Amino acid sequence: MSAVNPLKRVSWSPYAAGALIGVLSWFAFLTAGRPLGISSAFVRLVAWIEGLLAPEHVAATPYLAKLKPVFDWEFFLVIGVALGALMASRLGGVRSAERPTGKRIAEAVLGGFFLMIGARIANGCTSGNGISGSLQLALSGWVFFLTIFASGVATAMLFKKEVR
């Protein structure tokens, strides 16, 4: 049996993927002085768009005005995530052709909306709080991790039984 190129396998063991993400967090701390995080890049995108449309409003909103430079390490990290996932899926021969229904589109827009509201109130998402916070043994990270897990399980049990 010939060795299969691991990059072409459809998926990896979750332990391997997790360990590699752990090692990647060492790399982020060492080279950028920053932990892995995603959600604040969306605030940067908003600061940029609103800066084009209404610069005086951005100047009057400290939460947006303080984001300088707008396009920082984390913003490009998020672009990299999309590119990396694209490369991984194509190498594995995976291509999604699923066309979302109107109901699914509404669910995704509303879910995304509240996901980001929750992430910003909690000051971080599954990456910034859940992984990066918890791996530093931050109290904030563990409160986030345990609460999203418990509230997510309760929600899924009540509303999402139909998913395979």
Next chain:
Amino acid sequence: MFDPLPRILLGLLTGFLFGFFLQKGRVSDRRVIVNQFLLRDFTVMKIMMTAILVGGAGVYAMHSAGWVQLSVKPAHLLAIFLGSLIFGPAMVFLGYCPGTAVAAAGEGKRDAWWGLLGMTLGAAVYSEFDAACTRALRAPIDLGQVTLPQLTGVPAAAWFAALALFALLFFRWLDRRAES
């Protein structure tokens, strides 16, 4: 407006690897995420716990050696608790968290594109209320940038050993049950 070019390239590289690992770990598939919350598939937990243990052991070791500084978010417990109570259910309905939504969108899943639109709108609305949120939700309970070792006096190594033991026993039990 832009970070210096080397830092931008570093961000792109770090993100590329992150997205690659998320996709190969199958968490850019919303069924895997929803099935985690239904307790039918523990892929998400296995990835997160392994990343926390491997990442944490290395980051604490590098911190002890004086190579890196920790970057701990403040424990605004009320805000984090309420934000998480919104985030968990929203993650079930969207089927992705922010990072896995970006990964799924990158590999061409159209529902994730709509999710990114919703996330951007959410960030826009939140930015109008950040100051009020800080006054109402962050100020009441602020324990500062505190870690579990600082809070309890139990050293980091003991926390990681206990978490590793728990993860090992729990996942071994799960994997054996799945085999039989």
